[in-house]
Amino acid sequence: MIRRILVTGTVLTVLFFVLGIRLSGRLDLIASNPNPLIRHFAPTWRSLKKILDVPYILASTFRSSDLPIYHITLSASDRARLIDNLPNYPRENRLTEEFKQSAKAEFRSDNYFTDDARVRYRGVSPNHWNAVKKSWQINLPDESPLGARTVYRFFLPEDKGWVLAKLNEYRAKKFGLLTPEISYAWIAVDKVDAGIYYLIEGWEEYFLERNKHPIGPIFANENVSTTGVDLYRASSIDLWENRFDPNRPGHEYEALAYFLELVENASDEEFEQALPHSLNLPKFYRWMLVATLSNSTHQGNIANQNVYFNSADGKLEPVSFDTALARIDGPIDLSKTRLVNRAMQIPRFRAEFTALVRDYVSNPANLESDLAFYDETKKTITGAIMDDTKKVQTSFEVFRLIQSEREIVEHNFQALKKMVDSDGGLNFKFAEETYPLARRPFQKNLFVSFISTFATRDEFLARNLQFRAGKENNTIILSAGTHIFARDVIVPKGQRLVIEPGSTLQFAPGVSLISYSPIEARGTAQSPIRIGRLVYNIPWGVFAAVNTDGENHFNYVYADGGKDDTINGIYFSGTLSFHDADIEFTNGSVARAGADDGIHIQSAKGIIRNSTFSQNSMDAIDIDFARGEDSIFENNIFRETGGDAMDLSFSEMTIRDSTVTDCGDKGVSVGEASNPQIKNITVTRCFFGVAVKDRSHAIISNSSFKENKVGIGLYRKKPYFVAGGTAEIINSIFQDNKEKVTTDEFSSVQIHEK
Template sequence: MLRLIFTFVLLVFAVNATAACNFTTANFLSELNNPKSIEKIEVRVPKSAKFARNFTKILISKSKNIPPELKKNFKAIVTVKYEFGSCSYDAKVKQNGDWKDHVSFIDGGQPLRSLNVKLKEGNILNAVKFKLLLPETRNNLNEVLGSVFMRELGFISPETFQVNTEVNGVRSLMLFQEDLRKELLERNNRREGPLFEGDENLLWSYEGFENFELESLALSRVSNDKWFLKGGSSQQITLSAYSLLQTAYLDYSQNIEARKDHIIFPNNRESSVFDDYFFALFAMNGMHALRPHNRRYYFNSFTNLFEPVYYDGNINLHEKVSSKKAEAYIINAFKVGYKFPYRNTFLDKKFANTSLDEFKNRVVISDEEAKRFFDKALSQTNISIESYQKKIDKRAVFSSEFEVSVSIQDSYLKKQKEFGVKQTNITLSEITESGFNVLNVNGEKHSLTVEELALVVSDNELKDSRYTLFPNTISNVEKLDSEVTRLQLFGGDILHSKNLSLEIDQVAKKIQIQQQTSKDWVLFRHVSLKNWSISFTGSNKSLPSDEAQTQRFNRYGMTGCLNFYQTKFESVKVSAVDGACEDSVNIVNSNGNLDLIRITRAYADAIDIDFSEVKIDKVEVSGAGNDCFDVSGGHYNLNQVTLSNCGDKGISVGEKSQLNANNLVLDNAVLGVSSKDFSEVKINHAIFNSVGVCLEAMQKKQEFGGARLLVESLECEGEYIQDSNSIILREVL
C-alpha cells in the first residue's frame, strides 16, 4: 500500500486563501455540495435598530406593494453552520419581494421578512447571491420539489431548499433560493450567456397608474448587463437575442386576452422547449411562473434558441389547474398533435427515486413525511399529465397563431400615447467603433455608448428618462444564420462558417476540415459519432491585429475552431493542426469515449472540455500558446497523456470537476497540473521535465472552495503551490 503525506511539508511557498471557514474545504467536497449538510444560516445585521425601522416602514406603507425605495442595503455577517464546522462571510442584505406577504411576524410578535443576500466573500452551495424566503410566499415544500422536478427534466432551475435560520436573533424556517446568475447556469451545465426577464417597472408602483394597468406596454429586459459590457461578442449575441425576445413580448402585450395572460413564443414554433416547459408547469399547477413578467430566459448560443429558467411558480403539486382554465390553455398554447415528451419520465422508477432522494436532501422534515408529500405530489402530477394529454389529443384546432408585423408596433405606440407614458422608443441602426447608432420613431439618428445602451436594455432607462429598444425588422440572429452553412447529419447537424472547407468520406468514415481564414469554425451539434476520424487543419496564418478577439468566443458563441455540443462519442479520433482560435478543440455537454485527441501548434488552449463526461484513451498535444488540456464542470478519465511545449499549464482542472489519469508525460510547461475550485484530480504516474511548478491546488473563484490533487508517483523537480483550503497528496519518494 502506498504511503501518502500532505505535500504542504514540501511546499516552496503557499498562497493564502480566505480564512472564513474553520475547516479545510477540500476535505468536504461532497458535503459542501449537499444542502443536508447545512444545520443553520445565521444573519446578523449590526445596525439592528435601522434594520427594524426599515421593517416597520415597509409594514405601514400605504401601497399594496413594497415600495422600491425601502429596499435598502444593510451590511451583515452571514454564518453558515455545518455539522463539521462553520463559515462566516461579510455580506449585504435587503428586503426581497414585490408584495407585503414577504413581511410577517412569528410567535411572540417577532419580525420576519424575506431577504436578498449578497456575499462579499465565500459562497453557500456555490451561490454568492441568493434569497432567504418566507416559506409561504413560495408554497414551501411545493417550491422545493417543483424545482427538483424541473431540474431533473433538464430545465434550468435554481438550487432551492429549506433551511433553519436566525436573523438578528429571530429563529425561523426559510427557503434558500439562489439568484439567476452565472453560478446557476454553470450548476445547470450551461455556459455563461445572456439572461433576460419580463420588465416589471411599469406593472406596479408606477405613479398615476393602478397595478398592471400598463401591462400592454411592459416588454422585456436584460438581467446580466455586466456580461453585455464584457466585449463585442457579448454585445452582438445579447442584442441579437434581445431583438427576438422583444418581438415576442410586443406580440404578447398587444394580444394579452388572446394569449390568456400566460402564452408567449420566444422561439420559432419549430422548437418545442417552451411548449414542454408550459406543459410541465401546467401539470404541476405552477402557472404563476408562466406569466410573462415572471418569466426568466437564457439564450443558448450553441442552439440559437432561448431556454426557460424556472422561477416563482407558486406550484401546488397536490391540486390540479381548474378545468375552465385548462381548456383555455390547451386550445391556445399547444399545437394540434403535441405530445409531452416527459410523460413516461414521470412514470419511471429511476426518475422517482432520484427525485425523492434530491427532495429529502433539501427539506428539514423527516424522511417519512417527505415520502408522503412526494408520493401524493407525483401521483397528482401523473394524473394531470394524463388528463391534459388526452384533451390535447382530442383537439382539432389550434387558435393561437404567432404574428409579428409593423401593425403590432403601431398598436403599441398608439396605446403608449393613450396612456400618456413618456417613453422614447429606439431601434438599433448600426454598430460603430465607439458604440451604437440608434434611430427613434421619427427616423432621427442618435449615438449611444456601450454603457448607455446597457442601461437601456437592462433598465429601460437613460438619463433619468424611460427608453425602450424595439426589435429590428430582421433580427441579427437571422443575419448570422445567413452566414452559416448547415448540414443535417449523424442524427443532428453540422454548422460551419461559409468559407470553411468540409469533406466527408462516408466509406472511410473520415471528415477533413480546412480553414480558409483564421475566423473559420465548425460545430457538431446533437450528433452521434461512432468510429469516425475527424481532422482539422488551420489556415496557418497568424491572427492580424485587427482581427484579434476581445473575448474568448466569437459572435456565434464559439470558443473553438472545432466544436462539439451535446455529442455522443464512440471510438472517435480527433486531430487539429494550427488552430488559430481560443481553443483548437472545444467539447461541451457531451459524453462517450474517444480513442485519440491529437493537437499540434495550438494558438491558445489546445483542448477545452466543459460539462461533459468522457473517456479518452490517448491525449497528445505538441505546442499550445496557453493550456494544453483544460477541463471544467465534468467527469474525465484519461489513459495515456503526452504533452509538450504548453505555454501555461499542462493540465488545468476546475469548477467541480473530477479527473483521473493513468500515465502523464509532460515536457516544458509553466505549471504541470492545476486542480482548482472544488475539483478532485487523481494521477497514477507522472513524469515532468522543464516544469516550473509541478502541482497546484487552489481556490480561484468566490463561488467555489479548495481542491484536491493526488499523484501516486511523480518525478518533478519544480515547486508546489497550495492554499489553506486545498490538499495535495503524493507518494513519499
C-alpha cells in the same frame, strides 16, 4: 360564582377561537386598508390572534426541529434605515429597485462567520415585507462563500405554499429541469427568532455548473411595475435582463430578440417550423407539465419569467421556479402566457404535450410518490411551524392551508387524468388574439442566420454555390479544390456535410462556418483538408459544429489562423468548436488560434489522437462538460502554447502518451470537479506541469515533468468549490523543476514513488 366564571370564561374562549378561525382571513385585510387609522390596528390584531396558537405552542414541546439556523446581526441604525426605505404601503405596493437598499451586517451559521455581508429585504409583493416577519436576501463576499453560495435568499413560506414549493422542486428535478435548490431554514435577526423560512438558491453561475450546463444568460423580466407590461412582444425586449449581467440591455442578445419576434409575429406555419430549433421542446413540455399539474399561470406575459440560453445546443429552455397552485375546475387557462398559448394551438405540439401528460397521470405511482413526498416534507417542518411565533398566519391556518393544497394537488392529478381519458385530450382556454400581433410580417430579414439553421438542402445550395448535392437526399458535399468564403456559412440541421480529401477552405477575415449537421472531413496523408486564412496574417472566424445528431469525424485536417465568433447567440471560443457535437479528431493540427482555444469541446465527447498543436495564443484544447467518460486525448504534441495545452472543466476522461513543451501556463489544467486519468505524458518548460484545482481529482502515472516552475500544483482557485484539488502521483519523474509539488490548505496529494 367560581363555576359561573369558569363556564363564562370557557364559552368566551371557545367563542374567541371559533370567531378567530372564521374571521382571521378577513381581519388580516386590516393591514392593507387604505385608511391609516384602521391600518394602525393591524399589529394589534396579529398579536391577538396568536392566542389561537397556544395549543400548538404547547404541542411543540413534544416535537423538535433540526432546521439549520442562520443569524443576522445589524446595527440599530441600519435596521431602522432598511425599514424606512421600504415602500409607503399600501400607496406603494411593490418593492422595486429604488427600495432595495442594503446594509452591512454580520452573518453566522455553524462555523461560518462574516461581518461583511450585505443584507436587505426582498420580494416584490408586500406580503414579503409589510409585517414583522420579512423576506431577506444576504449577499456574502465573493471570497467568503458559505458552502458553494454567496447569495442566500430567505422567503416567507406562505408566499410559495408551505410545502408546495418543495413539491414543485421535487417534480422539476424528477423531470430533469433546471430549478433552484429549495430547503427550509430558521432565521434569528439581532438574536431574536424570526421563524421558519424557505432558503432558495440564488441566481449564481454555480447554479448552472452544478446542473452541468455551460455558463450562459438566464433571461428574466426586470423588476418593474407590471402595469401594461407584455413581455412576449419584440418591442418589450429591454424589459428582459440577464440575471448574470443585469446592466446589459436585452436588445444586445440576438437569440432573445429572435425568439420574441418569433412568438409574437411568425405565422403558424413559420412558428411550427422554427420553434423546435429555438426552444428545447422536450424540456419546455416538462416545464409545462409542472405548471399544468399545479394549474399555474404565475409565469406569464407580465412577470416571473426565467429562461436559460444553452450555448451547447443554441436553444432556450425554461427554468422551473415560482409555480403557483390553483384548482382545475374547467379548461386550463393559457391566455396569460403567450408562448404556451401559441404552442398549444399547433396540433403537433399539442399532441406531443398531451402524450406527456397522459403518460404521467396514467400511472398512479406518480401521484403516490408526489403525495408521499408532500406528507414527508410536512412532517419535517411541523415542529418548526408550531415554534414560529412571528408568522402572520396562525399554526391552525398554516396546517389547514397545507391540507387544502394537498387536496388540490390530488384533485388536479385526477382532473387531468379524466381529461385525457374521458375527454380525449386536454381542454384549454386560449387568448383571443391572432398572429402576427404587430400587424406586420415576421421580420425574417433580421434573423437570416437563425432561419438558415432549418433551411432545406436546396435552399442551402442556392445560397452557397461552393457546395453540391450528394447522391443521398440529405448529403451536402464540398469537393476537392480551393474554396473561398467571403461570408458566414450556416449548414442546416438534418443534413450531412462531407468535405472531400484535398479540399482547401480559405476564409476571409472574421468569416465562419457553423454546421448544425454532422461533418465528415476525412482527409488523407496525401490529400489533407486545409482550413485557413484568405488574407495573410488576419484571422478568420471559426469552424464549428452545433447540436449535431451524429458524430463528427476529422482526419488529416489542418486548421490555421482562426479566432472566435458569436453566431446565433452562441459564443465560439475555438478555431474548431464542437458544442453538443461529439468529435473524433485524428492526424490533424491546429496552429496560430487567435482567441481562447485551438479546439473547444462543450457538452460533447472528444477523441483527439495523433495531432499537433502549435503557437496557439491561449489554450490548445479546452473541454467543458465532457459527455460520458469516454473522451480521450492521446499521442498528441503541444508546442509553444500561450496558455494551457489541455484545459479540463467538469470532465472525466483520459489523457495519455502526449508531449507538451513551452506553454505559458499549464500542461494540463484540471479544474471544476474534473476527474481525469493522466498517463505517460511529458511536460517541459511550463508554469505548471499539471494543476489540479476546485474539487478535482487526478490520477497521474508514469509521467515526466521537467524544467517547469511547478511540477504539479494543487489548489483552490474559485472559493465556491469549497475544496481544492487532490491527486495520486504514481511512478512519475520530476527533473529540474523549481518546485516539485505544491498544495494549499484546501488540497492534498499522495505520491507513490518508483
